[in-house]
Amino acid sequence: MRLLRVATCNLNQWAMDFDTNLRNVKESIARAKAAGAAVRVGPELELTGYGCEDHFLEQDTAAHAWECLKDILSGGYTDGILCSIGMPVIFKSVRYNCQVFCLNSKIVMIRPKISLANDGNYREFRWFSAWTFKDALVDFQLPLDISEVTSQDTVPFGYGFIQFLDVSLAAETCEELFTANAPRIDLALNGVEVFVNASGSHHQLRKLSLRIDSMRNATLACGGVYMYANQQGCDGGRLYYDGCCCIAVNGDVVAQGSQFSLKDVEVLDALVDLDAVSSYRASVSSFREQASHRTNVPFVKVPYKLCKPFQCGMVPTGPVEVMYHRPEEEIAFGPSCWLWDYLRRSRASGFLLPLSGGADSSSVAAIVGCMCQLVVKDIDNGDEQVKADAMRIGQYKDGEFPKDSRELAKRLFYTVYMGTENSSGGTRSRAKMLAEEIGSFHLDVPIDSIVSALLSLFERLTGKRPRYKVDGGSDTENLGLQNIQARIRMVLAFMMASLMPWVHNKSGFYLVLGSSNVDEGLRGYLTKYDCSSADINPIGSVSKQDLRAFLRWAAVHLHYSSLAEVEAAPPTAELEPIRADYNQLDEVDMGMTYEELSIYGRLRKIFRCGPVSMFQVGLYEFEL
Numbered sequence: 001m002r003l004l005r006v007a008t009c010n011l012n013q014w015a016m017d018f019d020t021n022l023r024n025v026k027e028s029i030a031r032a033k034a035a036g037a038a039v040r041v042g043p044e045l046e047l048t049g050y051g052c053e054d055h056f057l058e059q060d061t062a063a064h065a066w067e068c069l070k071d072i073l074s075g076g077y078t079d080g081i082l083c084s085i086g087m088p089v090i091f092k093s094v095r096y097n098c099q100v101f102c103l104n105s106k107i108v109m110i111r112p113k114i115s116l117a118n119d120g121n122y123r124e125f126r127w128f129s130a131w132t133f134k135d136a137l138v139d140f141q142l143p144l145d146i147s148e149v150t151s152q153d154t155v156p157f158g159y160g161f162i163q164f165l166d167v168s169l170a171a172e173t174c175e176e177l178f179t180a181n182a183p184r185i186d187l188a189l190n191g192v193e194v195f196v197n198a199s200g201s202h203h204q205l206r207k208l209s210l211r212i213d214s215m216r217n218a219t220l221a222c223g224g225v226y227m228y229a230n231q232q233g234c235d236g237g238r239l240y241y242d243g244c245c246c247i248a249v250n251g252d253v254v255a256q257g258s259q260f261s262l263k264d265v266e267v268l269d270a271l272v273d274l275d276a277v278s279s280y281r282a283s284v285s286s287f288r289e290q291a292s293h294r295t296n297v298p299f300v301k302v303p304y305k306l307c308k309p310f311q312c313g314m315v316p317t318g319p320v321e322v323m324y325h326r327p328e329e330e331i332a333f334g335p336s337c338w339l340w341d342y343l344r345r346s347r348a349s350g351f352l353l354p355l356s357g358g359a360d361s362s363s364v365a366a367i368v369g370c371m372c373q374l375v376v377k378d379i380d381n382g383d384e385q386v387k388a389d390a391m392r393i394g395q396y397k398d399g400e401f402p403k404d405s406r407e408l409a410k411r412l413f414y415t416v417y418m419g420t421e422n423s424s425g426g427t428r429s430r431a432k433m434l435a436e437e438i439g440s441f442h443l444d445v446p447i448d449s450i451v452s453a454l455l456s457l458f459e460r461l462t463g464k465r466p467r468y469k470v471d472g473g474s475d476t477e478n479l480g481l482q483n484i485q486a487r488i489r490m491v492l493a494f495m496m497a498s499l500m501p502w503v504h505n506k507s508g509f510y511l512v513l514g515s516s517n518v519d520e521g522l523r524g525y526l527t528k529y530d531c532s533s534a535d536i537n538p539i540g541s542v543s544k545q546d547l548r549a550f551l552r553w554a555a556v557h558l559h560y561s562s563l564a565e566v567e568a569a570p571p572t573a574e575l576e577p578i579r580a581d582y583n584q585l586d587e588v589d590m591g592m593t594y595e596e597l598s599i600y601g602r603l604r605k606i607f608r609c610g611p612v613s614m615f616q617v618g619l620y621e622f623e624l
């Protein structure tokens with residue numbers, strides 16, 4: 001029985017923060033070694049961070065990555081363990097997205113990515129080239145300072161695998177897992193037993209099952225051990241990388257990491273039986289037949305053993321049940337973890353949210369409340385990094401630290417109800433009640449005087465004073481009066497975000513949170529420079545229907561019971577006067593329901609329907 005202990009990880013990396021990234025990589029290797037692992041894989045481009053964007057075009061970025069790798073090699077971190085480390089590498093003036101395999105302070109092989117991600121949120125072709133030469137490995141001339149550490153002048157570079165004395169191992173990189181003609185097919189037919197995948201995969205509602213199924217199916221069809229590593233957290237851009245490092249064997253997931261976490265480093269290990277891989281493959285006649293007619297893949301021979309000698313009591317890691325979060329949980333945990341990363345990295349002192357008492361702003365408030373709950377939970381569990389960040393952001397005195405999520409929210413979360421004569425008592429009371437449940441510092445600020453001042457100025461300039469439609473005004477007047485209120489709220493929000501810390505003798509500034517959902521963006525049902533124009537909009541990619549489900553979930557599981565009342569209330573902007581025979585409602589204004597908008601959004605984004613196709617699908621979708 002050939003038993004091999006392998007380790008993978010989630011790392012919270014930050015674009016261009018080489019010191020932090022290097023520290024996390026070192027920590028993950030140290031934990032893998034402490035667990036007895038002989039193989040460790042890290043996320044894609046882990047030394048630089050995945051989201052460097054045009055910084056990848058700078059020669060300095062690759063140079064700093066080599067400096068980090070030199071530190072790892074010279075520090076003995078790879079002694080006794082094969083490490084796959086993600087970094088950009090420039091070869092003959094062409095930049096590649098690479099995994100660098102290191103063992104015993106030497107570089108075994110550099111494997112460039114052969115299929116780049118270039119759709120959706122990804123633009124890898126802007127910074128990297130795909131490696132297309134698959135017939136042989138080529139020599140890569142190492143930088144001089146690396147050669148001094150490794151005593152190597154050149155190392156193998158290209159597509160291939162590594163043949164050890166007791167196991168064969170190869171790499172896939174992120175996108176290659178999902179390609180039609182995936183590298184693992186030819187590699188498996190060439191006898192490769194262990195696949196390592198360095199990934200930079202972002203969170204998307206209901207997406208995790210696709211990723212898990214791809215790993216399962218990869219090893220179900222060809223057999224093998226699949227090690228998946230991912231970045232976790234916000235690395236400076238809009239995306240949240242949702243971790244979930246995994247190890248799969250012959251179609252079964254044997255280890256799964258967290259999808260959402262505030263931790264900087266999470267390491268997962270498993271003891272796998274390589275003879276079970278050989279037995280699995282040998283039992284499938286079609287695999288044997290195809291392997292006998294395989295296309296040979298180049299490889300590197302390494303005279304070194306990775307497997308552990310068999311001892312009584314050593315039991316391979318068995319299958320586990322895969323953990324999937326409900327969409328409501330994904331909405332709660334993904335954005336809240338992203339917000340915490342953004343807050344601690346931006347050096348801001350907290351968040352400010354215009355809280356209207358409606359579903360959208362209440363959802364954002366609940367997400368911040370969830371963030372505070374996660375922070376306190378991790379502090380209770382002994383996470384010193386989270387504790388240190390919370391003490392700094394909350395400006396706690398020596399010896400003090402957050403012990404209650406409501407107390408933490410009071411320090412770093414401001415909510416402001418900006419009412420007018422058009423606002424109802426219901427939204428005002430719901431906003432106040434939710435703020436009390438979360439613990440935010442809440443203000444009720446009437447803005448009628450500001451609206452009146454602007455209208456008076458306009459009247460002096462033009463000699464005309466606009467009226468609401470219910471008072472006999474035109475559509476143009478009505479829209480203009482609504483937009484004034486919405487824009488004033490955002491201007492006031494930014495002023496308060498910059499000055500309220502000063503009012504309370506605190507340092508720093510607050511980040512303004514927006515609350516515009518994806519359906520409103522699709523429909524254009526928003527005011528320019530209102531809540532759609534904040535520093536951050538945590539729900540900008542979430543539909544109204546999903547938000548309503550989240551509110552129902554959060555009322556129970558986050559213990560914000562007022563959210564049930566928020567969810568039950570009909571959506572309204574409250575920008576027009578309330579009359580006995582008129583009450584402004586979003587769906588009446590738009591001429592369609594949010595449920596219909598959600599369907600339009602799915603048809604356009606997921607199924608790529610244009611207007612004609614959308615109409616044709618709608619005929620049977622709505623039974624017209």
